[in-house]
Amino acid sequence: MHWGNLQAAEGRLQDALDELHLAWQQTREAWQDQQAERFEETFLRKIDEDLAAVFPAISQISQTFGMAARECEE
């Protein structure tokens, strides 16, 4: 059994997050007031924190599935 889709999903999430960071940096060059700061604090930090917690969880479950596959196959 192959569990590569888990790692692929992790890679896609990381790429999407990197793109979002880049987009926000570009936006911040044009939007430099307190509301932008508040938006960053309220929403973007939450996105960062939630994804930061998911990445190790994906690695962990991927490891569990990999070990199970090795032990339960012929």
Place this chain on the structure above:
Amino acid sequence: MSANVRDIDAIRDFRTKLMRFAEELESCLQGLQLELQRAFEWADQERPHYWGNQARRAYDQLAAARTAYETCRMRTVAGHRSACIEEKVAFNKARRRLEDCQQQTERVRKWSMKIHHDADEFRGRLASLRRLVDADIPQALASLERTSTVLEQYAEIHRPAPSTDPPEKA
């Protein structure tokens, strides 16, 4: 509170990119859920079915090997009993195979429990992504929409009126 926005379109562009991010997040969430489902089917159905079949086959092979071994031992050639080495080797091999299959069946049962346990914790983490997609990002998008609209309205009000002076003669 004063606004410092050089380009309102930049906010709208970011809103579009945030929407794309949410779509990618949704797609990944669905993919991860599918992988969990696939793991459950593998651990709860496919693997037990496979090792159950292998154990039954091993049991039949052991029965056949035992019969062959015992038949051989009963046989005498010129008053001597055969050592039946090949039959004994086959019998021991079949016995080991059955033991392996029984151990694998138990191992699969334990791994199934571990997979469900770890998957429950993992789903807890995924729930935070689900909240991002269903609640936090829509709120963020609404906030960006409001900001853009207010700034556009402000820009419209403070746009210099078109000049009413007659055009200069060349």
